[in-house]
Amino acid sequence: MSAFGFASRLPALLGIRVPIVQGGMSWASSSAALPLAVARAGGLGVIAAGPMRPDALVDAIREIRAGTDAPFAVNIPLYNKRSAEFLDIAEAEAVPILIVSQGGPRAHLARFHARGVKWIHVVAGPDHATKAEAAGVDALIVVGGEAGGHPAPDEVSALVLVRSVVRATALPVIGAGGVADGAGIAAMFALGAEGAQLGTRFLMTEEASVHAAYKQAVLGAGIADTRLVGRGGLPVRQIRNAFTDAVDAAERAGMGKDDLATLYMSHTLKEAALDGDVALGKVEAGQTAGLIDDCPPTALVMQRLIEEAEAARRRMIG
Ligand SMILES: Cc1cc2nc3c(=O)[nH]c(=O)nc-3n(C[C@H](O)[C@H](O)[C@H](O)COP(=O)(O)O)c2cc1C
Structure with a gap:
C-alpha cells in the first residue's frame, strides 16, 4: 500500500512516499525549484533537461541534492541533440x-542499471510498451491526448490509452493526461495504473518557472480552450491563441505539409515561458487548465492531491 491507500509498487521501486509524479516540463521544471518542492512533499520531482545548458543541469541536480535526501528524476528526450551529454551528466551526478522519452532505451539501459538507476520510459501506446518492457525498463509512463505539451501523437484519450497499456504489460504504469486533482489520481488507479503524472497542475504552482503572463493565460482557460497543433509531426497541446488560430486557418485552407511545418516552427514554448508572449508563443497546457483555478505553493498542491485522492478512494468503496 502507498501512503494514501492505493496499492502501488512505485514507492518501493523508486524510494518515494507517494506515487504522484510531477511531469517533466520544459522551462517550468528546467531548474531545481519545482522538482525540489515535489520531492520534499514525498512525490517524484522531475527536472526537464530538454532546454537546459549542461552546466545548468548539473547545478539543478546539486541544488536538489542539497535541499533533500529524497529521490528525484531527470527527464531526457533522446531526440534532443544534447541527449548523450545529458545522460553522461546523469551518470556522473548519480541521478x-x-x-x-522519444527514443528506444536499449542502447543505454545496461549502463544505468549497473549503477542501480531506475529507468522509467515514456511510451506512446501498447506496442511501444511491450517493446520497452522487453528491453528491460523498470516502469512506464503513458500520456493521454488531453495532456499539455506533447501528448501521444494518435490523440487517444487517457481513459483508453492508459487502460490499453496496463493490459499490455506487467510493469508498473504511471498514467498521465487530464489529471488535475485527487479524483483524477484515483481514476488512474481504477484503470490499473500504479501512479499518476500531472503536468498542467504542477505548472500552476508558485515554484514553476514560467512567466506570470503564462500562468495567467492558463488560469483564464476553460476545458475547451486548448488546441493541438503540429498534427502528423510532434503535436503539441497548448492554450488557444493567435498562433493556434493561424495554424488552424492554414490547415483549413489546405496549406502544404512543408509550409505547415515552417509555420509550426515559427513560434516556440520559450517565447511564452520566458518572454511572456502568450499571443504568439506555444503556451503549452492540457485540458485540465479548465479544472485549475489557482497557483499555490507546490507543498499545498501535494497535500491537497493526497487528501483528495484518499477521499475519492473512500467515496468509491462506499
Ligand atoms: C509546459 C509543459 C511542458 C512540457 N514539457 C515536457 C518535456 O519537456 N518532456 C516531457 O516528457 N513531457 C513534457 N510535458 C508533458 C508533461 O510531462 C506531462 O506528461 C503532461 O503535462 C501530463 O498531462 P496534463 O498536462 O494533462 O497533466 C510538458 C507539459 C507541459 C504542460
Missing part, C-alpha cells in the same frame, strides 16, 4: 531515476 537515481531517469524518465526517458
Whole structure:
C-alpha cells in the first residue's frame, strides 16, 4: 500500500512516499525549484533537461541534492541533440531515476542499471510498451491526448490509452493526461495504473518557472480552450491563441505539409515561458487548465492531491 491507500509498487521501486509524479516540463521544471518542492512533499520531482545548458543541469541536480535526501528524476528526450551529454551528466551526478522519452532505451539501459538507476520510459501506446518492457525498463509512463505539451501523437484519450497499456504489460504504469486533482489520481488507479503524472497542475504552482503572463493565460482557460497543433509531426497541446488560430486557418485552407511545418516552427514554448508572449508563443497546457483555478505553493498542491485522492478512494468503496 502507498501512503494514501492505493496499492502501488512505485514507492518501493523508486524510494518515494507517494506515487504522484510531477511531469517533466520544459522551462517550468528546467531548474531545481519545482522538482525540489515535489520531492520534499514525498512525490517524484522531475527536472526537464530538454532546454537546459549542461552546466545548468548539473547545478539543478546539486541544488536538489542539497535541499533533500529524497529521490528525484531527470527527464531526457533522446531526440534532443544534447541527449548523450545529458545522460553522461546523469551518470556522473548519480541521478537515481531517469524518465526517458522519444527514443528506444536499449542502447543505454545496461549502463544505468549497473549503477542501480531506475529507468522509467515514456511510451506512446501498447506496442511501444511491450517493446520497452522487453528491453528491460523498470516502469512506464503513458500520456493521454488531453495532456499539455506533447501528448501521444494518435490523440487517444487517457481513459483508453492508459487502460490499453496496463493490459499490455506487467510493469508498473504511471498514467498521465487530464489529471488535475485527487479524483483524477484515483481514476488512474481504477484503470490499473500504479501512479499518476500531472503536468498542467504542477505548472500552476508558485515554484514553476514560467512567466506570470503564462500562468495567467492558463488560469483564464476553460476545458475547451486548448488546441493541438503540429498534427502528423510532434503535436503539441497548448492554450488557444493567435498562433493556434493561424495554424488552424492554414490547415483549413489546405496549406502544404512543408509550409505547415515552417509555420509550426515559427513560434516556440520559450517565447511564452520566458518572454511572456502568450499571443504568439506555444503556451503549452492540457485540458485540465479548465479544472485549475489557482497557483499555490507546490507543498499545498501535494497535500491537497493526497487528501483528495484518499477521499475519492473512500467515496468509491462506499
Ligand atoms: C509546459 C509543459 C511542458 C512540457 N514539457 C515536457 C518535456 O519537456 N518532456 C516531457 O516528457 N513531457 C513534457 N510535458 C508533458 C508533461 O510531462 C506531462 O506528461 C503532461 O503535462 C501530463 O498531462 P496534463 O498536462 O494533462 O497533466 C510538458 C507539459 C507541459 C504542460
